[in-house]
Amino acid sequence: MKAKAREPESFLPLTAAMFQILLALADQERHGYSIMQEVERGTGGKVRLGPGTLYGSVKRMLGDGLIAESDERPDAALDDERRRYYRLTDLGRRVAVAEAERLAELVSAARAKKLLNRTQAG
Amino acid sequence: MERLSQSFYRLLLAAYPAEFRQEYEREMLLVFRDLCREHRQSGLGLVRVWMRALLDLAQSAPRERLQNFRKGFDPLKTLKTITLALIIYAAVVIIGGKLLVSGRAHLPYALGAMLDSLMMIGIAFNFIALVLMTTKLLRPVKAVRAACIAVVFLLAAVLAFLPAEARPNGVAVTTMVLSLLFWFGAHRLWAQRREAALS
Numbered sequence: 001m002k003a004k005a006r007e008p009e010s011f012l013p014l015t016a017a018m019f020q021i022l023l024a025l026a027d028q029e030r031h032g033y034s035i036m037q038e039v040e041r042g043t044g045g046k047v048r049l050g051p052g053t054l055y056g057s058v059k060r061m062l063g064d065g066l067i068a069e070s071d072e073r074p075d076a077a078l079d080d081e082r083r084r085y086y087r088l089t090d091l092g093r094r095v096a097v098a099e100a101e102r103l104a105e106l107v108s109a110a111r112a113k114k115l116l117n118r119t120q121a122g
Numbered sequence: 123m124e125r126l127s128q129s130f131y132r133l134l135l136a137a138y139p140a141e142f143r144q145e146y147e148r149e150m151l152l153v154f155r156d157l158c159r160e161h162r163q164s165g166l167g168l169v170r171v172w173m174r175a176l177l178d179l180a181q182s183a184p185r186e187r188l189q190n191f192r193k194g195f196d197p198l199k200t201l202k203t204i205t206l207a208l209i210i211y212a213a214v215v216i217i218g219g220k221l222l223v224s225g226r227a228h229l230p231y232a233l234g235a236m237l238d239s240l241m242m243i244g245i246a247f248n249f250i251a252l253v254l255m256t257t258k259l260l261r262p263v264k265a266v267r268a269a270c271i272a273v274v275f276l277l278a279a280v281l282a283f284l285p286a287e288a289r290p291n292g293v294a295v296t297t298m299v300l301s302l303l304f305w306f307g308a309h310r311l312w313a314q315r316r317e318a319a320l321s
Contacts, residue, residue, distance in 0.1 A: 032149050033152065033156040051150040055146040055150055080152070083149065083152060084149060
C-alpha cells in the first residue's frame with residue numbers, strides 16, 4: 001500500500017536553518033558551501049550556518065523528501081566531483097511556500113498590533 | 123597551518139555519530155576547507171573560522187547523538203530485555219553458585235578458580251555489554267570494547283580495596299585474565315558479525 005503523502009502544513013513550523021536552506025535552493029541547485037554562502041548573503045550575515053547544522057538539516061530534509069540530491073553537475077572544470085549538489089523537490093517548494101505564508105501572517109498580526117510599521121515590515 | 127586546522131577538525135568530527143560521519147564527513151571537511159580559504163582571502167584569519175566551527179560543533183553534535191540514540195529506541199522493549207536478562211543472570215548466579223560450591227570439593231583448585239572467574243566476569247561483562255547495546259549508546263564492537271574496559275576497572279577497583287591477605291594469588295589472577303579474554307573474544311566475534319549484517 002502506498003504511504004499517504006504528508007501535507008506541507010504538517011512540516012510547520014520549520015527550524016530557521018531548514019527554512020533558510022529551502023530559500024537558498026529555491027532558485028538553483030547548490031552544494032553545501034554554496035548553501036552556506038547564500039544563506040549568509042540572503043540574511044545580510046545575520047544567519048551563519050556551520051557545517052554540522054547544515055548537514056544535520058540536510059540529512060533530515062533528505063529523509064523528509066524536502067530536498068533531493070541532484071544528478072546534474074555543473075561544468076566539470078568548475079566543479080569538485082567530491083561535492084554533492086542538492087535541489088528542492090516539489091514537496092520542499094510547497095513547504096517553503098507554506099512556511100513563508102505562515103511567517104507573513106505573523107508579520108500581519110504584529111502589524112495589526114502596531115508592533116511593526118510599514119517600513120519595518122518591508 | 124590550514125592543513126593542521128583541517129586535520130584537527132577531522133579529529134573533532136568524532137563527536138558526531140558514526141553513521142552521520144560516514145555520510146557527511148567528507149563534505150563537512152570540504153566545507154571547512156572552503157571556510158578556511160575564504161577567511162584567508164578576506165584576511166580575517168583562522169580564529170573566526172574556528173569560533174564558528176566550535177560553536178556549531180557544540181550545538182549540532184549533541185543533537186545528532188541524541189537523535190541517533192532515539193532512532194529505533196523502544197523504552198518498553200529495552201526495559202523488557204533488561205528485565206529478562208536480569209532474571210536469567212539471577213538464575214545463572216544462583217544455580218551456577220550452588221553447583222560450584224558443591225562441585226569445588228571435588229575439583230582441582232585451578233579448575234574451580236577458572237569456573238568461578240568465568241562465571242563472575244561473564245555476569246559483569248555480559249550485563250554491561252547488553253545495557254550498552256540495547257540502549258544503542260554504542261555500536262556493537264565499541265560496546266564490547268567499552269564493556270571490557272569497564273570490567274578491568276571494576277576488577278582493579280575491587281582488588282585495590284581488598285585487604286592484603288584476601289588478595290588473589292597468581293593462579294586466581296591468571297584465571298581472571300583468561301576469563302576476561304574469553305568473554306571479550308566471544309563477544310567481539312559476535313559483534314563483528316552483527317555489524318557486518320547491519321551494514
